[in-house]
Amino acid sequence: MRAAVVYESMFGNTATIASSVADGLRRAGADVTLIPVAQAGDDALRSYDLVVIGAPTHALGMSRPSTRADAVLRGAPAEVQDRGVREWLDELQDVRTVRIAVFDTRARAMRRLPGSAARHMAHLLRRRGYDVPPSASFYVGGIEGPLGRHEESRAGTWGAELGRQMQRQVA
Numbered sequence: 645m646r647a648a649v650v651y652e653s654m655f656g657n658t659a660t661i662a663s664s665v666a667d668g669l670r671r672a673g674a675d676v677t678l679i680p681v682a683q684a685g686d687d688a689l690r691s692y693d694l695v696v697i698g699a700p701t702h703a704l705g706m707s708r709p710s711t712r713a714d715a716v717l718r719g720a721p722a723e724v725q726d727r728g729v730r731e732w733l734d735e736l737q738d739v740r741t742v743r744i745a746v747f748d749t750r751a752r753a754m755r756r757l758p759g760s761a762a763r764h765m766a767h768l769l770r771r772r773g774y775d776v777p778p779s780a781s782f783y784v785g786g787i788e789g790p791l792g793r794h795e796e797s798r799a800g801t802w803g804a805e806l807g808r809q810m811q812r813q814v815a
């Protein structure tokens with residue numbers, strides 16, 4: 645199974661989780677490519693059996709140019725600001741045969757708030773006809789992080805389980 649993990653990350657936490665998800669998928673036997681969203685083309689779905697998309701939750705959903713600018717004001721590097729998963733999904737050419745799964749990172753302090761970038765992505769993708777499996781959220785302590793103590797290992801476990809499920813469906 646060929647898989648890609650495409651991620652957006654302002655402060656590096658979603659990038660770390662994406663890498664753990666990729667490790668989990670590899671443990672399940674997948675051949676995995678990790679792709680920052682700035683480098684993901686609009687035809688990214690064409691080459692993979694599974695594409696996992698990860699993004700930070702901003703203002704209860706996916707980031708926008710204004711929330712990414714806000715993150716830069718709070719110390720995130722300016723070069724990751726230009727394109728987020730929202731803009732990439734808008735340009736993405738649909739491919740019916742690919743499976744898509746989603747995850748996000750969220751601030752633990754905002755756990756009671758309903759917003760989740762992953763739920764937002766899943767909603768848009770289901771409207772486009774994809775059968776998206778249940779999403780996962782991984783928690784950071786505050787806006788810049790750090791990741792919660794067990795979140796990297798939880799992400800690895802989630803990736804491995806997702807990989808095993810997909811292998812069963814592809815087989």
Ligand SMILES: Cc1cc2nc3c(=O)[nH]c(=O)nc-3n(C[C@H](O)[C@H](O)[C@H](O)COP(=O)(O)O)c2cc1C
Pocket residue numbers: 652653654655656657658659700701702703704705711712714715718749750751752754755757759784786787788789
């Ligand atoms: C402008 C902005 C808005 C945010 N809004 C939310 C929010 O609504 N809910 C939430 O749980 N976290 C929110 N956060 C915290 C982010 O989810 C957190 O910064 C992110 O998970 C860190 O991931 P990253 O290091 O990959 O950028 C917000 C962060 C920023 C910068």
